[in-house]
Amino acid sequence: MSNQELEVIIATDCGSTTTKAILIEKKGDTYRQTFRGEAPTTVEAPFEDVTKGVLNAITEVEELSGRKLLDGEKIIPNDGKNGADIYVSTSSAGGGLQMMVAGAVKAMTGESAQRCALGAGAIVMDVLATNDGRAGHEKIERIRQLRPDMMLLSGGTDGGTVTHVVELAQFLKSADPKPRLGASYKLPVIYAGNNKAQDKIKEILGESTALIITENLRPSLEKENLMPARHKIHDIFLEHVMQQAPGYPKLMKMVGAPIMPTPAAVGTMTEKFAKANNYNVLAVDIGGATTDVFSVFNGIFNRTVSANLGMSYSVSNVMAEAGLPNLLRWLTYGKIEEQDLRNRLKNKMIRPTTIPQTIQDLQIEHAAAREALRLAFDQHKALAVGLKGVQQERSISDAFDQQASGQSLIDVMKLNYIIGSGGILAHSPRRMQSMQMMIDSYQPEGVTMIAVDSIFMMPHLGVLSQLSEKAALDVFYNDCLVRLGTCIAPKGVCKKEGEKILDWTVVTPDGKEQKGELLSGDMVHIPFDVPKAKIIAKPAKGFDMGAGKGHEIEASIEGGVVGLVFDGRGRPFSMPQDKDERIAKLKKWYSALDMYPVAAMND
Amino acid sequence: MAHAYTPGLKVMPCTVITKKRLLPIPGKVLAEKGQNVDALEEVALTELPGKVYSVNVANKLGISAAEVAKYMLKKEGDKIEKGEVLAETKPIIKWKFLQDLLKSTVESSITGTVESISTVTGQVLLREPPKRLPIKAYITGKIIDVTPDFGVTVESEGTFIQGIFGIGGETNGEIAMAADKPDKELLPEEIKDEYKGKILIGGKYASLATIKKAIEKGVHALVVGGIDDRDLRLLLGYDIGVAVTGTEKIGITLIITEGFGTIPMAHGTFELLKSREGEKASVSGATQIRAGVMRPEIIIPGMPKHISEVKRDQGRGWIEPGDPIRIIREPYFGILGKVKSLPPELTVIGSESKARILEVELDNGEVIVVPRANIEVLEK
Numbered sequence: 001m002s003n004q005e006l007e008v009i010i011a012t013d014c015g016s017t018t019t020k021a022i023l024i025e026k027k028g029d030t031y032r033q034t035f036r037g038e039a040p041t042t043v044e045a046p047f048e049d050v051t052k053g054v055l056n057a058i059t060e061v062e063e064l065s066g067r068k069l070l071d072g073e074k075i076i077p078n079d080g081k082n083g084a085d086i087y088v089s090t091s092s093a094g095g096g097l098q099m100m101v102a103g104a105v106k107a108m109t110g111e112s113a114q115r116c117a118l119g120a121g122a123i124v125m126d127v128l129a130t131n132d133g134r135a136g137h138e139k140i141e142r143i144r145q146l147r148p149d150m151m152l153l154s155g156g157t158d159g160g161t162v163t164h165v166v167e168l169a170q171f172l173k174s175a176d177p178k179p180r181l182g183a184s185y186k187l188p189v190i191y192a193g194n195n196k197a198q199d200k201i202k203e204i205l206g207e208s209t210a211l212i213i214t215e216n217l218r219p220s221l222e223k224e225n226l227m228p229a230r231h232k233i234h235d236i237f238l239e240h241v242m243q244q245a246p247g248y249p250k251l252m253k254m255v256g257a258p259i260m261p262t263p264a265a266v267g268t269m270t271e272k273f274a275k276a277n278n279y280n281v282l283a284v285d286i287g288g289a290t291t292d293v294f295s296v297f298n299g300i301f302n303r304t305v306s307a308n309l310g311m312s313y314s315v316s317n318v319m320a321e322a323g324l325p326n327l328l329r330w331l332t333y334g335k336i337e338e339q340d341l342r343n344r345l346k347n348k349m350i351r352p353t354t355i356p357q358t359i360q361d362l363q364i365e366h367a368a369a370r371e372a373l374r375l376a377f378d379q380h381k382a383l384a385v386g387l388k389g390v391q392q393e394r395s396i397s398d399a400f401d402q403q404a405s406g407q408s409l410i411d412v413m414k415l416n417y418i419i420g421s422g423g424i425l426a427h428s429p430r431r432m433q434s435m436q437m438m439i440d441s442y443q444p445e446g447v448t449m450i451a452v453d454s455i456f457m458m459p460h461l462g463v464l465s466q467l468s469e470k471a472a473l474d475v476f477y478n479d480c481l482v483r484l485g486t487c488i489a490p491k492g493v494c495k496k497e498g499e500k501i502l503d504w505t506v507v508t509p510d511g512k513e514q515k516g517e518l519l520s521g522d523m524v525h526i527p528f529d530v531p532k533a534k535i536i537a538k539p540a541k542g543f544d545m546g547a548g549k550g551h552e553i554e555a556s557i558e559g560g561v562v563g564l565v566f567d568g569r570g571r572p573f574s575m576p577q578d579k580d581e582r583i584a585k586l587k588k589w590y591s592a593l594d595m596y597p598v599a600a601m602n603d
Numbered sequence: 604m605a606h607a608y609t610p611g612l613k614v615m616p617c618t619v620i621t622k623k624r625l626l627p628i629p630g631k632v633l634a635e636k637g638q639n640v641d642a643l644e645e646v647a648l649t650e651l652p653g654k655v656y657s658v659n660v661a662n663k664l665g666i667s668a669a670e671v672a673k674y675m676l677k678k679e680g681d682k683i684e685k686g687e688v689l690a691e692t693k694p695i696i697k698w699k700f701l702q703d704l705l706k707s708t709v710e711s712s713i714t715g716t717v718e719s720i721s722t723v724t725g726q727v728l729l730r731e732p733p734k735r736l737p738i739k740a741y742i743t744g745k746i747i748d749v750t751p752d753f754g755v756t757v758e759s760e761g762t763f764i765q766g767i768f769g770i771g772g773e774t775n776g777e778i779a780m781a782a783d784k785p786d787k788e789l790l791p792e793e794i795k796d797e798y799k800g801k802i803l804i805g806g807k808y809a810s811l812a813t814i815k816k817a818i819e820k821g822v823h824a825l826v827v828g829g830i831d832d833r834d835l836r837l838l839l840g841y842d843i844g845v846a847v848t849g850t851e852k853i854g855i856t857l858i859i860t861e862g863f864g865t866i867p868m869a870h871g872t873f874e875l876l877k878s879r880e881g882e883k884a885s886v887s888g889a890t891q892i893r894a895g896v897m898r899p900e901i902i903i904p905g906m907p908k909h910i911s912e913v914k915r916d917q918g919r920g921w922i923e924p925g926d927p928i929r930i931i932r933e934p935y936f937g938i939l940g941k942v943k944s945l946p947p948e949l950t951v952i953g954s955e956s957k958a959r960i961l962e963v964e965l966d967n968g969e970v971i972v973v974p975r976a977n978i979e980v981l982e983k
Contacts, residue, residue, distance in 0.1 A: 136657035136728070144652075163668070166723045174655045174718055174728055178628070200723060289845075308845050313892055317844025342832040343863040344933065349846050350768045350862065350892060354932040354977045355958060361933050362954040429955035597955070 006468050010061065010069055010084040011460035012054050013262055014041055014091040014251075019050075021057035022460050023065055023084075024475055031474040033457065037061040042247070043093040049247035050093060051254065075254060086467065089255050090459040092262035093245070097121055097237055098180060100148040102128040102172070103218075104155030104164035107388045107406070109193065112218045113154040115383065116192070116226040118303045120233040121264030122149075123290075128171075130155075130164045136171060143175035149241045151177070151187060151209075152229060153201070156194030158219045165193045169204045176208060185244070186210040188236045192217040192229040212236065224387055237261060257467055263292050263303060265462030269472065270294045270419070271301050272465050276473055279416035282442065284373060285456070286422035288312035288352055291376035295384055297409040302384035306376035311424050312352030315368050319345050322371035329575050330367035330440070332586050332601040333360055359600035362429070366437055369424045373441035381408045413445040413491060413546050419481065421453040431561045432525070432595050435484045445491040445571050446546040447535060447555040450562075451481040483560030485528060487567060488535065492543035494520035494570035501568055502545075503538045506557070518568045523589040528563035532556065565593065612765040612860075612898060612979070614872050617906045617913050620763050621747070624738050625754035636749050640740040640757060642775050642885050647738045647754040653731030656713055660690050661725025663709045668725030675727070679719055683711045689727060741773055742885045743904045760913055761904035762879055764860075764872055766826065769888030769899025770839070770848045771856030774802075776823040776886070778879050778903065782806035785873035788865070789827060791816040798822050802884050802901065804876045808865040811837055817855055824856040824886040826876070826901065828868035849889025856888040858899040861929075866937040869929070869981055879903045922980050928963065932977040939981070940965045 009024040009031075019042075023035040037060025042053035055073060062069050068082040069075060076083030099122040103109030106129035117124050125146050128139055143151075153172065155165030172189065179187045189209040191201050198213055205211045215228040238258055242248040252259060260268070266285065274281040274296035283294040289310040294303045308317045319327060324338055344364065348354065356362040388406035420426070420438050428434045435450050444450075457480040465472035490502050502518040508530045518524060538552040539545045545553045557564070567573075569589075576582045590596055630649025634640055660675070661668045674690045677683055691708040694701070711729060718728040744759030779801040781793055789805030794816040803817060805827035811834035817825045836842050838853060860868050884903040891897040906913075922928065926942045934953075940963040949957040950972070958974040965971065 136726075137654045140655045163724050166721065167726060170719060170721055170724070170726065170728065171655075171657075174730070176652065314845050316842065316846070320842035320844045339831060339833055346768075346832045346835075346843075346863040347931070347936070350890075351931050351979075352892060355956065355974050356954045357932060357974055357977060358934050358953045359955075362956075427956070600953075 006085045006471060008067075008078050008084045009464060009471065010058060010075065010087045011464055012057055012087075012089045013265075013456070013459040014043070014050055014054065014089065014093045015262065016093055017041055019053040019057045019093075020456070020460075021054070021061050022457060023061050023067070023069075024464070024471060026471075030478065031468075031471040033475045033479040035061050035065040036455065037064060041093050043245065047246075049250070050091070050245065051247045051250045054089070054251060054254070073250070073254070086256035087254055088257050088460070088463045088467070089251065090260045090262045090265040090463050091242075091248075091251075096123055096263070097233075097241060097261045098123050098125055098149045099152060099233070100125050100128065100143065100146055101152040102154065102168050104130050104168070104193070106132050108221070109154045109156065109218045111383070111385075111388065112224050112226070113152050113192070115224070115302065116154075116217050116229050117152050117233065118305060118383075119226060119264075119267060119301060120230045120237075121261030121267065121303075122233065123305055123307060128168065130167065139171050140175045143172060143177050147178055147180045148187075149180050150233070150236050151189045152233070153189055153191050154193040154217050154229075156197060156216075157221060158195045158216050160194055160196070162194055162197040162200060165197050166200050166204070169201050173204050173208055179240075179244075185240070188212065188240050190214060190229055190232050190236065192232075210240070222387065234258070234260070234264070257463065260459075260463045260466075262459045263305070265459040266292065267294050267301060267303050267462070268465055269458045269462035269476065271296055272462075272469060272473065273417075273419075273476060275299070277417075280411075280414050281417045281419065282410075282415055283419040283458070284376070284421070284425075284438075285458075286311060286369065286372060286376075286420070286424055288423075289314050291372055291422075293376050293380040295380060295410060297384070297411070297414070300384075300409055302380070302409065304376070304380040304383050306372075306379050309372040309376050311365065311369060311372065311422070312348060314349075314372075316345050316349040318368050318372045318375070321375055326371055327364075327367045329582065330370055330586070331363055332583055332590065332596075333363070333603050334579060334583055335603040336360075336364075359596050363596065365424060366428075366433060370437050370441045373437065377442055381410045384409045412443060412448075413544075415442075415444055415448055418442060418444065418448060418450045419453055419458075420450070421456050421458065426452050426454045426456070430595065431482075431484055432593050435487070435562045435565060436593060436595055439487050439489075439565060439567060443489070443571055443573055444487050445489055445544075446553070447537070447557060448487045448489070449558045450484045450487060451558075451560070452484060453480050454482045455480075483531070483558050485560040485562040485564055486535075486557040487565045488518075488537060488557075489567035489569075489571060490518070490537075490539045490543040490545055491571040492539070492549070493572075494568070497521040499540070501540045501543050501570075502566070504566070505536045506564070507534045507536070509533065516566075518566045520568050520570065521585075522566075522568040523592045524566040524568070525562075525593045526564040526566070528559040529561070530559040532558060612767060613763055614765070614869065614875060615763045615914060616875055616878075617760060617910045618763050619758060619760055619913060620742060620744075620902055621756055621758045622742055623750075623754065623756050624741060625750060626736070626738055626752075629752040630736070632749055632751065632754060634740075634746050634749075634755050636746050636755075638746045640744065640746060642740055642743045642883070644740045645737040646740050646746070646757070649736050650733035651736050653715055653733050655718060656729045656731075658689065658709060658712070658727045658729060659725055660709050660720075660727045664690060664692050664707050666692065666725075669722050671722055671725050671727070672720055675720055677717045679717050681717045683713075683715060683717060683729065685711060685714045687711050689717070689729075739773075741887075742902050743883070759902070759904045760906065761902060762875060762907060764875065764901040766858035766860045766899040766901070767862055768846065768848075769856065769858040769890050770835075770843075770851045771824070771853060771888040772849050772851075773885065773887045773889075774823045774856045776800050776802045776884065778802050778804065778876060778882055778884050780804050780877055780880050785828065785870055786867035789813050794820050794822065796820060802826065802886055804873070805868075806873070807867040810834060814838060814855070814857065818853065822855060824858065824888070826858045826860065826886075828861040829859055829864045829866040830857070832863050846890055846892040848891075849887065851888075856886055856899075858886065858888055858901065861937065862931065864937070871981060875907070876901070878907045878909070922961075922978075927981040928978045929981055930963065930973055930977060931979050935971065935973060938965065940971075943970055945975075
């Protein structure tokens with residue numbers, strides 16, 4: 001079907017708990033999301049058939065829209081009044097795609113293999129490497145224990161040494177790993193390593209595993225070639241893994257385009273959005289159990305999953321990893337005891353569906369969210385790096401500016417856009433809370449636009465973008481993104497409270513101007529809902545807005561439901577150590593931003 | 604009449620309990636369909652392949668990887684004893700005593716078999732003998748189904764009680780009451796010698812000292828209303844980040860029925876356990892609060908004295924006005940009450956969120972508003 005013919009599209013995302021359906025219709029020249037429905041996912045017993053939940057969600061769309069879409073278990077072709085031109089779907093039900101990856105050297109091929117699998121939408125259960133510090137038998141035990149859906153084996157550059165990757169293959173053979181689903185079939189293993197070792201690998205793994213050989217994902221130290229292996233991962237996801245999941249063979253017959261793993265679809269949408277606008281983008285999805293981070297910097301896409309950072313099932317792990325003092329630092333309540341906070345978070349973990357009823361409880365959840373976002377971002381920065389092991393040519397002029405290989409690609413000064421999704425960001429009682437949580441966690445510098453995907457439509461749009469980029473982007477701009485506004489934060493250290501650090505002028509497309517200044521230590525909120533405007537910002541000496549210290553910049557900004565937030569706390573931003581001083585500061589900032597009711601911020 | 608679905612823990616005096624008892628990898632099923640089994644009886648058995656060890660023979664003998672096969676004294680599949688010579692190099696010298704003096708050998712570090720010999724890496728992999736892995740019936744009952752090569756399904760009639768969180772694996776023992784009331788704290792000095800091997804029931808709270816005393820006295824499992832998270836951390840030596848438990852090895856299975864903190868055990872749970880005092884129970888602390896929720900459990904086969912009817916698990920709980928509930932989140936955490944009404948419309952709550960709520964009437968007649976997500980229905 002050519003893209004021109006797409007008028008009506010039905011899309012679903014089968015999540016672990018909920019299956020969400022959306023209807024997209026072409027209105028004039030623009031595609032719009034018109035109706036949505038949802039139903040519990042039916043992968044687990046007693047139903048064990050994912051299509052039941054899909055049909056229920058689509059039926060809800062039918063009821064709301066008055067448009068008949070289903071004939072039994074089939075999608076009716078569009079006849080103008082009823083039916084749809086195409087049905088597409090993503091899936092993360094049943095635990096998503098779980099992989100184990102292996103590479104010769106952990107920081108080189110191991111890391112490339114990890115990036116490859118994560119980018120394909122997988123959860124990476126472990127990274128094996130010759131130098132990962134584990135003895136041979138420990139590696140074998142680990143492979144046997146984990147039971148992944150598939151394995152990605154890489155190692156060595158093309159034509160280089162074969163020893164390490166052959167050793168890994170031998171460990172793998174000895175472990176005789178079983179796939180997670182379907183005990184009777186062989187574990188799919190993708191080999192994307194040294195091309196000179198292919199025959200040896202076939203000899204070792206050809207019989208005991210379902211071996212697929214593809215191009216080396218690290219053909220040379222200077223080059224990473226992730227796409228061939230990523231495509232193979234998607235093929236196997238559809239051919240092997242999905243075939244074993246309850247009801248998926250039926251679902252695969254219903255769809256008009258291959259089913260994508262949910263995170264892969266979100267990644268695709270993030271990439272399309274970044275490319276269409278020439279932006280550096282950071283997108284995050286914070287769930288109950290995991291936090292997914294996607295970034296596109298200078299056109300390079302990266303994804304990480306922090307498997308145990310989340311707001312309910314994993315909230316206790318956020319406390320364990322961040323440490324209690326880091327959670328307490330966001331609270332305006334001085335009398336909450338450590339014991340009480342620990343018990344509260346554990347009770348949230350064991351009863352994950354409960355919701356905060358008081359502002360105090362809400363602040364605790366917001367504190368945990370900030371720390372989960374921060375930790376997941378740290379993990380992302382560590383993996384979204386340039387290639388390690390690359391030889392760099394240096395001239396004498398580099399003598400004072402030497403950088404090691406493998407520098408992080410993430411530079412918050414160059415970050416243009418942040419998109420947040422997940423319950424805590426999408427459904428905060430006040431939108432300012434969502435915006436401020438992202439500002440506190442990511443500490444963007446310069447000018448950064450911020451939005452939320454309020455009903456998590458990015459998966460649907462990601463899979464749709466494979467068929468029609470226009471349809472996906474139209475809906476993304478018009479219905480998916482809830483624009484919160486723009487954060488303006490000069491980089492520099494605040495030496496004295498109350499000093500002027502920025503002069504700013506906002507100019508709207510009709511020429512109206514609004515001016516102001518920002519003092520160090522202050523947070524300022526300016527309601528502003530003009531969709532597109534311009535800011536001219538002149539930082540004080542010692543402060544940088546992206547053009548160097550003290551240099552004026554001109555940048556595009558977006559207004560939104562929150563508006564503009566001027567952050568004068570400085571970068572890097574540090575919280576006062578003294579408890580009373582810290583609480584006084586928090587109260588001042590939260591009040592200036594109208595984050596919480598003032599009276600409810602006291603003990 | 605207004606009603607709403609609410610999750611709740613199962614506390615059933617007498618119900619039908621079925622347990623699938625399956626091996627992780629194929630093996631042999633030892634019981635037949637229709638057979639009665641005891642909780643401690645083995646129903647299936649398999650052998651786990653032994654651990655694999657690698658020996659870099661090429662390095663140890665100072666030869667190239669390609670030459671390894673030439674110097675091996677053992678072939679792939681051969682049995683080996685610990686200390687036995689796997690490979691050796693002998694210098695080409697006429698005199699035996701000099702040969703022995705100058706030769707290099709590689710000895711096996713384990714007893715087992717030679718798994719593989721690689722002429723690419725120079726590594727030899729050795730495998731230990733397989734490990735026996737039996738699976739027990741866990742509950743006393745009848746085999747109602749056999750899954751060939753994997754195991755059985757056991758069915759039993761009896762009392763079934765779920766806790767909210769636990770640590771430690773499956774165990775068995777007689778029920779013993781250490782507290783006389785559900786709102787009593789269990790103190791260390793109340794843990795007596797005679798509780799060895801028992802499933803011990805306390806009241807609202809057990810401190811770290813109490814739990815440690817129970818471990819010291821050989822108590823098999825301890826069931827209380829609540830514990831402090833800080834104590835759990837001290838007990839385990841680490842923070843439990845994600846609630847997937849059951850494999851901890853601390854010498855006791857610990858089950859909390861209500862939550863973290865000091866919370867009286869639900870009256871119904873306490874009284875039901877009391878009515879089964881002295882009877883044998885199967886207990887598991889395994890908890891998993893994600894995809895396929897698993898809660899810790901206490902199973903006591905047979906009927907309580909005052910019960911004659913077996914109730915099948917309905918699988919869903921609905922609440923209606925008049926139902927007894929417990930509030931499970933601040934600011935009313937642990938408070939008991941009765942459902943007064945279930946207004947259908949979304950209501951703005953204290954956190955400024957809009958949520959579906961219910962009105963709860965407390966014992967003193969006071970009526971409070973709580974989000975529906977923050978209550979748990981108690982047994983009627």
